[in-house]
Amino acid sequence: MVRTPYCDKKGLKKGPWTLEEDEILTSYINKHGHSNWRALPKHAGLLRCGKSCRLRWINYLKPDIKRGNFTNEEEETIIKMHESLGNRWSAIAAKLPGRTDNEIKNVWHTHLKKRLLNTNNNQPNSNTKKRVSKQKIKRSDSNSSTLTTASNCTFSSDFSSQEKNLDNSIICEDSLVTMPEIDESFWSETVIDDEISSTMPSNSMTVSNDLPDQQCIFNNSVENFQNPFDNDDDGMDFWYDVFIKSGESTELPEF
DNA sequence: AAGATGTTCAACCGCCGCGGA
DNA sequence: TTCCGCGGCGGTTGAACATCT
Numbered sequence: 011m012v013r014t015p016y017c018d019k020k021g022l023k024k025g026p027w028t029l030e031e032d033e034i035l036t037s038y039i040n041k042h043g044h045s046n047w048r049a050l051p052k053h054a055g056l057l058r059c060g061k062s063c064r065l066r067w068i069n070y071l072k073p074d075i076k077r078g079n080f081t082n083e084e085e086e087t088i089i090k091m092h093e094s095l096g097n098r099w100s101a102i103a104a105k106l107p108g109r110t111d112n113e114i115k116n117v118w119h120t121h122l123k124k125r126l127l128n129t130n131n132n133q134p135n136s137n138t139k140k141r142v143s144k145q146k147i148k149r150s151d152s153n154s155s156t157l158t159t160a161s162n163c164t165f166s167s168d169f170s171s172q173e174k175n176l177d178n179s180i181i182c183e184d185s186l187v188t189m190p191e192i193d194e195s196f197w198s199e200t201v202i203d204d205e206i207s208s209t210m211p212s213n214s215m216t217v218s219n220d221l222p223d224q225q226c227i228f229n230n231s232v233e234n235f236q237n238p239f240d241n242d243d244d245g246m247d248f249w250y251d252v253f254i255k256s257g258e259s260t261e262l263p264e265f
Numbered sequence: 266a267a268g269a270t271g272t273t274c275a276a277c278c279g280c281c282g283c284g285g286a
Numbered sequence: 287t288t289c290c291g292c293g294g295c296g297g298t299t300g301a302a303c304a305t306c307t
Contacts, residue, residue, distance in 0.1 A: 026275070026301085048292070064293075065276065100295060111295070116274050270306070277299075286289085 023057045027066050031056060035063055036071050069112045076108030080117055088114055089122055 027035075038054035044067065047060035056063060069075075080088075084106055091102045099111035099118075106114065 024277075046292090061278095061293085062276075068294095069275075097296065112275075115296075120273060268307090270304100272304075273302090275299105275301090278297085279295105280297100281293105281295080283292090283294105285291090 021057065022059050022062075024062070027070075031058070032066070032071060035067060039067060039071075065112075069110045074108055075110065080109075084109065085117070085122060088118060089126065092118065092122075 034054055034056055038050065042053070044050055044064070047064045050056075050060055051058045051063050054063075058066075087105060088102055091105060095101050097115075099115045103109055103111040103114050
């Protein structure tokens with residue numbers, strides 16, 4: 011028996027898939043299934059190898075794929091399963107319906123691994139300046155507690171757990187502080203303006219580079235705080251001041 | 266304004282186990 | 287028993303984009 015090579019790379023396209031290719035692949039699989047990946051691209055009229063088609067389908071086009079941010083529960087599951095299984099991404103993915111091994115692997119490497127490292131060290135990485143990525147915001151679903159518009163803030167500790175609302179924790183002045191569940195409307199970034207502030211939700215805060223020194227709007231009133239934008243490393247001090255100002259020392263206010 | 270740097274994630278690569286010939 | 291293609295898996299890469307300097 012002589013079989014042709016699985017993936018004859020001559021003339022086959024590589025790189026990102028186009029919308030048209032996606033439609034061709036989806037349409038073909040919906041009609042005929044995917045019993046033979048090697049033969050599929052030929053029959054469907056795609057200039058891709060079967061492996062590439064399979065990957066595209068499994069990781070992106072399958073109808074039951076869940077897109078968007080991982081929930082707390084999903085991330086906790088990943089962490090727990092990784093503890094027992096190691097890098098067996100497909101086994102972990104089997105426990106998370108709608109999530110692919112590739113996606114889980116990516117989340118692990120970009121968020122969870124760093125988070126665990128910092129947790130294990132039990133101290134913030136003072137060299138890490140975590141930025142709030144607009145790219146991330148653009149790609150993500152509207153999970154309620156992601157930082158959405160405080161993009162000018164720079165924090166002196168790793169903020170990834172808060173950013174993903176993993177355990178609602180941040181590190182304030184070397185203390186782990188638990189954040190309450192907050193609504194997206196909490197975060198806003200506008201020039202202070204009486205008209206705007208009067209329409210803000212009562213539990214919201216406004217900070218901006220354009221604010222007068224050491225002021226922000228908190229619960230609809232102007233409060234004096236350290237301006238977080240004077241100095242990168244003072245960012246967390248600012249938030250800590252806000253929390254203290256709310257009347258609690260390390261416990262955060264209910265927003 | 267522009268180059269440098271960091272982050273994210275889709276896609277590729279190479280290896281492995283299984284099963285058919 | 288051996289060979290080899292296929293499907294599946296984990297590791298890695300690189301383009302795109304955001305942010306910093």
